[in-house]
Amino acid sequence: MNIDSIKNGFVIDHIEAGKSFEIYNYLNLGDLDTSVAIIKNAKSNKMGKKDIIKIDENTNINLDILGYLDPNITVNKIINGEIVGKFHPELPERLVNIIKCKNPRCITSIEQELPHICELTDRENVVYRCKYCEEKVNR
């Protein structure tokens, strides 16, 4: 199967097989007015199978989220058809409106317009807590 290489944009590589749609949704890629390719179950020497997302535009995407969603992901930045940067997104210090606090006692449970803010409190064990009620939050 052929997917055209991109000129300017991002290639999100080494996505755990089957996770690409979740990442597509978290990054709100459906809102972009540009070509986005999702490649599922691509062959990978390292992972056996992997997913890949290609975005054909140097758009302003919050890639920090990727560090939270899957720490093994590689992001390649492409300019004029060349890879100019390759990085593994780190765990972001805070996530805004990415995950919702599910604590029924939290103020966010009754005030719908509040942003759901989660802060990284334990990097080693990847623990995020709701900024308001401090409950541990999970995806």
Add this chain to the structure above:
Amino acid sequence: MKHLIDIKDLSTDEIDELITVAKDIIANKEKYSKKCERKKIATLFYEPSTRTRLSFEAAMMELGGNVLGFSSANSSSAAKGESVADTVRVIGGYADIIAMRHPKEGAPLVAAMKSEVPIINAGDGGHNHPTQTLTDLLTIQCEKHRLNDLKIGICGDLKFGRTVHSLITAMSRYKNITFVLISPKELKIPDYVRKDILEKNNIEYVETKDMEEYMQDLDILYMTRVQKERFFNEDDYIRLKDYYILNKEKLEKAKDDLCIMHPLPRVNEISTEVDDDKRACYFKQAKYGKYIRMALILKLLNIK
């Protein structure tokens, strides 16, 4: 501008400063009687409270200031669906400082993020109640004359009791503190307090079910109420509510200078026969609450 949302918002130096001012207020009440003249505190209580609200109001009155507010969500614009953020922006135009109690955790933080006047968290659900912790610290300082070198027994509901978690957090800043954690196994201290506070700070502690086992060693015995509202199952509540009842007999082996504390209200966990014992400090503790709140109001309003 500074708010007080969580006891962790205050450095140890700031806590010590508040205690020093509170002690000075106790010794020189007249000196402080006009410090907040023409200032107003708004007490926004979205759920009922007796001690905390009246304590804040008495504190402001003793500083020469005035008080406004509401004491239940039904009598406020929250009943019409107004958000906490909007309410504090409006009230900030009427008052110089706001004390807020809310049943939802994090509500005072939301208020602080939007408010133009200092916000004091007067209790947000089972989450934080920093002025209770300050009250406890002032009580310990006034009754034991130190915050270091103490063996502190905490008895009752150690699982759901927010005052217990905050007290352990606050006391873990001081030197040579040992905790004796007395509870039935269903109400033991949560793992995150054990790991993130006690073990992380190398605080010595023992856990026991037996209230009398360490009684003779304790400098402080902090009793707590088993709170009905924290249980989903009424049978569990009924089974556990009278697990510990402190009475004269149980105090026989205790030190002469033991300080018995309780955040109040008590139900059955301290027999009324203990009230006349010189070691019973819980009513004094409620009074200390007013003085530390006076010190806090002065600090947040930046009044020397």
